[in-house]
Each structure stands twice: as C-alpha cells, then as structure tokens.
Amino acid sequence: MGRTSAGNDTKLIQTGIRLARAKGLGGFTVREVCAKSRVNLGMFHYYFTNKDNFDRKLLATLYEELMKDIRVDVSDRCSARENVRAVLRAIRRFARENRRMLSSMVGDVFGGNEKILAFISRNFTRHISVLFAQLERAHKEGLLRVPDPLSAMLLLAPPVVFPQALAGLSERITFPWPPKVKKALRELTSGDGDGRIDLLLDAVFKGEK
Template sequence: MSRPSQQIDALLIASGMALLPETGCAGLSVRKLTEHAGVNLGMFHYHFKSKDNFIRAVLQRLYEAMFTDLQVQADSGADAVSALQAAFTVLGAFARANRKLLFMLVSEALRGEALPLQFLRENLPRHLAIIVRLVQRGQAEGRIVPVPVPQLLPFLAGGIVGPILAGGAIERQGTLAPELAGLAQLALLSEQALAQRIELALRAIAVQP
C-alpha cells in the first residue's frame, strides 16, 4: 500500500501534467495547482519546496518515460533503418500526445524563460544523440546516404515532427474554420499522417538499390 505522502506527490504531478499545457511554466499558479489536486498548500511546499522544482519534476518525469522507450527501440537489435523508424515513431507519438505542452515550452524558451530553456538544453541533446547514432549506423551499413549527419537531422526532424508542432500551434490559436481545422488535424496530427511522414523521410535518405 502506498504511503499517503506518495499519493499526494502523485496527485500533484498529475495535476501539473494537466495544467502545464494550458498555463506554461510561467503561468502556473501553485494555489490553482493545489486546488486542482485537492491537496493542502503546505503539502506542496513539503514535497517540492518551490514551483520551479515542481515543474522540473513534472517535465522530467514525462521526458524520462519517453526516453526509456526510445532507448528500448534503438537497442532492439533491428537493422539501423528499422530502429530509426521505431525511434521516430516514439518521438512522434510523444510530440503528438504533448504538443500543447511542447508548444508552450518552445515559446517560453524563445522568450528567454530560464526554466524551459534549461530543460530543453539538458534533454534535447539526449534523444538527438540516439538519432545520430542510428543514422551513423545506417550509413556504416550502407543503408543511408553518406551525407553529413548535421545536414540530415534538420531534414528528418522538420519533415517528421515539425508538422506536429505546427498543428499544435494551429490548435492553440483556434483561428481556422472547423472544416479546415479538421483537415489540419488529419494531415498534421493523425497517427496515420505521422507514419506516412516517417516512411517518406526514411525513403528519402535511403541508399537506392
């Protein structure tokens, strides 16, 4: 049976995951967070000490769950191209599920907000390193074109994940007519569209037989 303190911790984290995509880091109110979680304000300070500590904990928990799955797919023993396809499927699914939060983080980082900027600086290189390793392995296997990896990365990321961030921005602004918003959802954010973009991007960098 879980200790009460662990249950309170989990309640706060769950509320943080629900609220942060709407408020961003700067706009999160500790009082509204504790009200949402049904937790005493004093217990928040007991567990996390400060809002910044809490936000770091929420963001890192989300990221680590994705990163663990990413490592499993990258080390699955499949050939490099198949592992790369699986890795981008993990990254794309994470971006789809958390697109509102990612849009807020990138927006705040571009404005110079310290906490999201630090989070992105610390974690972005981690999953990029896995993608780089898989691309290099694919090149060594003769399956991927021998183009400098720094040139391939923006192409892959922009073609696969970029539309998800664009779709998240469109969703947040809510400026499209319902029928156009539905088309954007299908073309940019659906699971099928993501799978198609991954297939097209990998086909584009594959060595032709």
C-alpha cells in the same frame, strides 16, 4: 518523525501533466494543481518549493517516459533504419500527446527564457543522441542518400515535431487561417503518422526498407 508522502508528490505531478497537456506549462497555477490533486498548498511547497522546480520535475517525468519508449523499441538486433523509425515514432507520440505544452515551451525558447533553455540543454538531449547514433551507423553502412548523419537528422526530426507544436499553438491561440489550412494541419497531425515517417525515411535512406 518525518512526514509521509502518501503519494502526494506523484498526485501533484500527474495532475500537473494533465494540466500542462491541456493548457501549457504557464496555463495553470500552483493553487489549481493543488485543488485538482486534493493536496494542500503546504505539501506542494514541502515537495517542490516553487512552481519552477515543479515544472522541471514535471518535464523530467514526461521525458523519462519518452526515453523508456525509445529504450524498449531500439535494439542492436534491428537495422539502423528500423531503429531510426522507432525513435521517430516515439518522438512523434511524445510531441502529439504534449503538443500544447511544447507550443508554450517553443515560445519560451524564442523568448529567451534562460531557465527553460538551461533545462532543455541539460535534460532534453538524450533522444537526439540515440537518433544521431543510429544515423551514424547507417552512414557507416552506406545506407544514407544524404552526405552525413547531421543532414539526415535535420531532414527527419523537424517535420516530425514542428507540425505538432504548430497544432498545439493553434489549439491555444485562435489564428485566422483559411479552412483549407486548418484541414491540412488536422490531417498532418492526426492518426499514427507512420506513413509520413516512412516517406521521410525513403528520402534519407537508400535501398530496401
């Protein structure tokens, strides 16, 4: 008779998400996630084998939450601009909730971590496809101020994600920034950010909102 999970795999993943959001993917150990989940080490290895597999499952779980939000908010009944706004809002929420983890992943990417790069290229692209499809639609409808959908995406997506990743990095590492810079970063990454998203959309879309 096989082992029953009793939800232990879910407990481990949910604990891992909390730890990753607080410390980044590399900021906690297998023993720590087991202790906080009250699941023994043997069960961890039974479900995930090692931390690399666990990290991939954790990231996939979080990413599915992002895609669920996007699927709920994006509709053919809405205009291209409304849909782009919905995607950007979902991305911003995701980046804000996971900014410390994302900041550690940025380090992995720039450091050439092949495992993380391969995982991102295979699994973290669907939201970009949804965003690009809506920008292509806007381009066909003559709604863009910029020459093409790619230009629009490059103007919209980085300002939504990068400030959150930078804020996450500054929460993990102490930088000797002047108080004004720290205050500006807090203001940039606080609140719902809808006003800033609308400013970006005004720069890319023409016509009425």
